[in-house]
Amino acid sequence: MENWTQRILLKTTLLGMLLSSASNFALADATDKPLIEPDIHPQIVDESLIDTENFELGTFVGVISIEDFESSLIYGARLAYHLSEHFFFEGNVGFAEGGETSFEKLGNVQLLSDSERDYNYYNIGLGLNLPGQLFTPGGYTFNTNFYLVGGLGATEFADDNRLTVNFGAGYQVLLNDWLSLHVTVREHVYKIDLLGEEKNSFNTEVTSGLSVFF
Amino acid sequence: MFKWKSLNLLSFTLLALVQFGMPSQTWAGGSWFWNSIEPLAQVKVVEPFVEWRTGPAQGYPVFHVSEQGEVLELLVRKTKWMKVQDKQGHQGWVAISDLLLMEDGSGELISIVEPRFDDFSTRRWEAGLMAGEFDSTSVNAAYAGFSMTNNLSLELWGSQILGDSSEIRILNINVLHQPFPEWRFSPFITMGAGKLFIKPKTTLVNQSSRSEDTMNIGLGARYYIDDRYFVRMEVKDYKIFTNRETNEEATEWKIGLSVFF
Known part of the structure; x- marks a missing residue:
């Protein structure tokens, strides 16, 4: 008799367990398929949609000392392409006007006509960035670059167009990721034969500028 | 030399337009007007951690770290660096080489085709x-x-x-x-x-x-x-x-x- 009751009890519990597990399976099947399909599709990164900002365009203004022809205001534009975090290609155009030589002032003569005093240059070259940071009072931190530049170009002055070597250094403060301030000192060297014999003309330029990355 | 005078005038008008003509708020998010329409691309960190730098170069300091599983949004790229943003709105720069070890929405490693000299x-x-x-x-x-x-x-x-x-x-x-x-x-x-x-x-x-x-x-x-x-x-x-x-x-x-x- 005892065996019978045991057997019945065991059978029912076993049946119950089987049933419940079966229903669990059924439930699991149901939860696999959500009632509401999410409105999100797996997003694949499309690099063509990511904006790249390797170009930098800017303007500058400053002073250039034109050998024998006083110091003048210079202004111009600069385009840079960043090859890597270290190197960049750079192109500049600059415009100034030569002053008078001491010979002209003392002798009351004109060596150059007004249009011949226009001083224009272009140059293309390579730059090296050395990154750093600037900490200002008030707890602000700016990324900076100290940079070295050098290149070749041409200077148009005194009705002549001369191959010009330029080299210099600058300091750039990045106000944010797209806007920056520059201070640059650059030497322009070219040969000139205006005052008789041919000689090297050294023209030092100090400029400050603003540039945007795009 | 070409016509300096006309170039002079043209370049400065252009520059003035570029520098001052654009409302600054369109630049603010690092995304430009066409990007702001598209949702930003998202990636998930797979490696134990990824370092953030303050600027796009090795020379800038590491100031933050993202842990495994964190989701980052891609904002803008400069050379071999990507500006990212996390859920809290922090922004910083991550190396492209680190980015290539992250997953996109499909669970695959993200692929960015870099120029290769032999291809x-x-x-x-x-x-x-x-x-x-x-x-x-x-x-x-x-x-x-x-x-x-x-x-x-x-x-x-x-x-x-x-x-x-x-x-x-x-x-x-x-x-x-x-x-x-x-x-x-x-x-x-x-x-x-x-x-x-x-x-x-x-x-x-x-x-x-x-x-x-x-x-x-x-x-x-x-x-x-x-x-x-x-x-x-x-x-x-x-x-x-x-x-x-x-x-x-x-x-x-x-x-x-x-x-x-």
Whole structure:
């Protein structure tokens, strides 16, 4: 008799367990398929949609000392392409006007006509960035670059167009990721034969500028 | 020289437009107007952690770290760095090499095709600056090139030669053949044709400007410093077809740096 009751009890519990597990399976099947399909599709990164900002365009203004022809205001534009975090290609155009030589002032003569005093240059070259940071009072931190530049170009002055070597250094403060301030000192060297014999003309330029990355 | 005055005016109007004409808030998120319509691309950190720098270079300090599983939004790219933003709105710069170890929404590692020197399909466009000598006078040159096949590319050249007696400008179209494009040190042969513009200096006897047709053949080599940029050197022999009795010849050598786009 005892065996019978045991057997019945065991059978029912076993049946119950089987049933419940079966229903669990059924439930699991149901939860696999959500009632509401999410409105999100797996997003694949499309690099063509990511904006790249390797170009930098800017303007500058400053002073250039034109050998024998006083110091003048210079202004111009600069385009840079960043090859890597270290190197960049750079192109500049600059415009100034030569002053008078001491010979002209003392002798009351004109060596150059007004249009011949226009001083224009272009140059293309390579730059090296050395990154750093600037900490200002008030707890602000700016990324900076100290940079070295050098290149070749041409200077148009005194009705002549001369191959010009330029080299210099600058300091750039990045106000944010797209806007920056520059201070640059650059030497322009070219040969000139205006005052008789041919000689090297050294023209030092100090400029400050603003540039945007795009 | 070209018309400085008109260039002067044009460039400054353009610059003024670029620098001051745009409302600053469109730039604020690092995304420009077309990006703000698209949702920003998202990636998930898979590696144990990824370092954030304050700027896009190794020289800037690490100021933050994202842990495994964090989702980052991609804002803007500069050279080999990506500006990212996390859920809390922090922004910083992550190396592309770290980014390539992250997953996108599909659970796959993200793929960004970088230019590779040995796979021309990833680097169709190139440009470079070069300097050297043309008939023992200094020459400055710039070029842009397009790779048509693994071996062949087409190049457009502009050169300026500033001599004591004259200024010469040359415009050339060249075809370039690299027999072994997959070598890191890759030699090439090239040939082309173009136009040569000669402007004598006014301090000399009154000569008028003239232009001549020219053809050139040359050989050179490219050395890939990186997958992205390379040193290039070349020697070209120019034949200049004058309308005088004899044609002229000139030899030019140049060295420079080029970059793939």
